[in-house]
Amino acid sequence: MAETVARTVPDVDVDESRDVANAGNGFGLMFWFGLCWFIIVVVLAVIGDFLPLKDPNRINPADKYLPVLSEGHLLGTDQLGRDMLARIVDGAQVSMFISFVTVVVGISIGGIIGTVVGYLGGWVETVTMALVNVMLSFPALLVLLGVIAMAGQSLKIIVIVFAILAIPAYIRFARASAITLKEQEWVAASEMMGAKRTRIIFRGLIPNVMITLITFGLLALGGVIVAEGVIAFLGVGVPKPQATWGSMISDGNQAFADDIIHIALVPAAVMFLTILSLNLVGDGLRRRLQVRESMI
Amino acid sequence: MRQLLLRKLVELIVVLFVVTLVSFLLLSLVPGGNPAVRMLGDQATPEAVAELRAELGLDDPLPTRYLRWLGDVLRGDLGRSIDLNQDVADVLREKVPITIELAALSIGIGVLFAVPLGIVSAWKAGTRLDKVITSTSFAVLSLPSFLIAIVLLILFAVRWKILPATPAWVPITEAPLTNLKNLILPVSAMAIGEIAVLTRVLRSDMIEVLQSNFIEAARAKGMSNRYILTRHALPASLTSMLTLIGLQIAGALTGAVIIEQIFGLPGLGRTLLLAISRRDLVLVQGMVLIVAASYVIVNSLVDLTYRMTDPRLRHG
Numbered sequence: 001m002a003e004t005v006a007r008t009v010p011d012v013d014v015d016e017s018r019d020v021a022n023a024g025n026g027f028g029l030m031f032w033f034g035l036c037w038f039i040i041v042v043v044l045a046v047i048g049d050f051l052p053l054k055d056p057n058r059i060n061p062a063d064k065y066l067p068v069l070s071e072g073h074l075l076g077t078d079q080l081g082r083d084m085l086a087r088i089v090d091g092a093q094v095s096m097f098i099s100f101v102t103v104v105v106g107i108s109i110g111g112i113i114g115t116v117v118g119y120l121g122g123w124v125e126t127v128t129m130a131l132v133n134v135m136l137s138f139p140a141l142l143v144l145l146g147v148i149a150m151a152g153q154s155l156k157i158i159v160i161v162f163a164i165l166a167i168p169a170y171i172r173f174a175r176a177s178a179i180t181l182k183e184q185e186w187v188a189a190s191e192m193m194g195a196k197r198t199r200i201i202f203r204g205l206i207p208n209v210m211i212t213l214i215t216f217g218l219l220a221l222g223g224v225i226v227a228e229g230v231i232a233f234l235g236v237g238v239p240k241p242q243a244t245w246g247s248m249i250s251d252g253n254q255a256f257a258d259d260i261i262h263i264a265l266v267p268a269a270v271m272f273l274t275i276l277s278l279n280l281v282g283d284g285l286r287r288r289l290q291v292r293e294s295m296i
Numbered sequence: 297m298r299q300l301l302l303r304k305l306v307e308l309i310v311v312l313f314v315v316t317l318v319s320f321l322l323l324s325l326v327p328g329g330n331p332a333v334r335m336l337g338d339q340a341t342p343e344a345v346a347e348l349r350a351e352l353g354l355d356d357p358l359p360t361r362y363l364r365w366l367g368d369v370l371r372g373d374l375g376r377s378i379d380l381n382q383d384v385a386d387v388l389r390e391k392v393p394i395t396i397e398l399a400a401l402s403i404g405i406g407v408l409f410a411v412p413l414g415i416v417s418a419w420k421a422g423t424r425l426d427k428v429i430t431s432t433s434f435a436v437l438s439l440p441s442f443l444i445a446i447v448l449l450i451l452f453a454v455r456w457k458i459l460p461a462t463p464a465w466v467p468i469t470e471a472p473l474t475n476l477k478n479l480i481l482p483v484s485a486m487a488i489g490e491i492a493v494l495t496r497v498l499r500s501d502m503i504e505v506l507q508s509n510f511i512e513a514a515r516a517k518g519m520s521n522r523y524i525l526t527r528h529a530l531p532a533s534l535t536s537m538l539t540l541i542g543l544q545i546a547g548a549l550t551g552a553v554i555i556e557q558i559f560g561l562p563g564l565g566r567t568l569l570l571a572i573s574r575r576d577l578v579l580v581q582g583m584v585l586i587v588a589a590s591y592v593i594v595n596s597l598v599d600l601t602y603r604m605t606d607p608r609l610r611h612g
Contacts, residue, residue: 226440276438
């Protein structure tokens with residue numbers, strides 16, 4: 001989605017200070033709600049292994065389909081009697097791992113390449129951007145399905161493909177910021193004072209580019225969580241029995257035949273709240289940093 | 297103008313070349329992709345396999361094979377699916393209309409709802425109504441289409457049992473009503489997200505347009521609000537939305553994959569997934585080629601259209 005908007009909205013969107021509905025300073029209640037939820041998810045994912053939870057993969061047919069709020073199973077159990085709470089936390093680890101690696105790789109590699117070519121310009125820039133455009137012209141889902149068809153399914157392959165697919169969008173974004181930044185006086189001043197190019201790029205431009213890139217990255221985290229859900233649903237995600245939010249929803253989809261809905265609903269709600277919280281935080285930061293929506 | 301067209305055309309050709317190359321390599325480099333083994337079965341002797349390989353020209357150098365394959369593709373021959381015992385081109389001819397119907401209905405309904413919602417929201421910017429529309433669309437944007445699909449399934453198919461979850465496919469030419477009824481859930485699942493994103497973009501553009509001088513002038517002349525909104529403000533606010541619609545059409549080609557899977561629609565997406573799980577690589581190759589090529593072509597057309605309509609980008 002982030003990428004779609006980047007290519008679509010030509011620079012015509014609203015000057016937000018004039019947009020009455022968005023008026024007001026501060027982050028607002030929703031921003032803090034989003035931040036809290038996101039921190040909870042990250043903390044659960046990090047300390048999940050040390051919590052007194054049940055084994056997420058332990059099968060217990062006697063206890064299958066227990067509803068939410070059952071004794072001993074706060075979020076109920078799934079079609080194999082596995083504890084849903086433990087699986088949600090276990091799945092959060094996978095989701096957070098995939099999305100953080102993807103976004104961090106995208107921001108660091110894409111950010112550096114984009115800033116460098118944006119600052120240098122010339123044929124380096126032309127060639128890089130042509131490559132980026134070719135990569136962005138490919139439908140990402142197809143590339144992913146194609147690679148999985150060839151290389152087989154594993155967490156490692158999924159993370160690598162996600163990270164590679166993420167890089168071009170960040171290059172494009174970082175280049176755009178770098179081009180704006182290099183017109184500012186302090187760059188000319190540093191050049192005149194004899195600062196080396198590497199110094200201008202790494203000490204001057206990159207920290208500035210990173211601020212906006214991180215806003216973009218927060219919104220992109222949500223996109224990666226969705227992408228994991230999609231491939232899990234399509235049966236080409238992280239191999240079973242590893243719980244992921246996407247694979248849990250997919251399991252729940254199969255339980256509809258037995259009129260059981262909580263198996264799909266619980267992970268779906270968790271995924272929705274997490275994406276929503278990332279959008280709220282990203283949007284709040286974007287407004288505060290005055291990054292225009294069209295840039296993202 | 298001509299220079300821009302030419303540059304775009306060159307870009308398109310380069311990307312299409314890469315698309316064919318990737319699709320070709322997909323089949324040629326995979327170990328399981330050896331069609332000789334697949335055709336003869338696992339029991340085949342190495343000599344028989346070698347003989348068939350030579351017969352099929354599989355031992356020629358890669359560039360030769362690529363050119364031969366490209367020649368076949370340009371003549372409309374995408375190879376034959378061993379598992380389905382059917383020409384890939386025929387499979388596509390059967391499946392493409394299903395996906396196109398799904399995508400076209402979703403985007404059509406998206407536009408149908410988004411235009412009035414966007415206009416009202418921009419016109420009443422800052423009021424409670426606008427806030428409801430804006431925050432609902434923001435929330436919906438956090439709901440990927442497959443989550444919407446799950447919620448719709450739970451409500452309409454599991455709880456209320458009004459609509460079937462995975463109905464048998466009936467072509468629209470045979471039984472239009474059944475066909476449309478069966479598409480209500482899948483189309484809604486895709487359209488709801490379209491409505492949200494299109495409303496947001498239209499509102500944003502329209503608020504800016506409504507503040508411009510020519511709207512002020514129209515008001516001063518005493519034109520009615522309805523006239524100003526529909527005849528002056530709306531056309532000027534459509535650029536971003538039209539661009540986005542174009543991209544959504546391209547996106548719907550891949551977006552339909554998951555929706556088809558959830559609702560069991562036998563379109564391109566589902567066929568592709570089945571082909572992947574059976575490792576029917578000739579079919580995978582043909583579908584990847586066609587879907588990626590259409591995606592690329594639609595994208596360039598969209599890009600070109602908005603460069604031509606927006607004077608600021610015409611020389612970009």
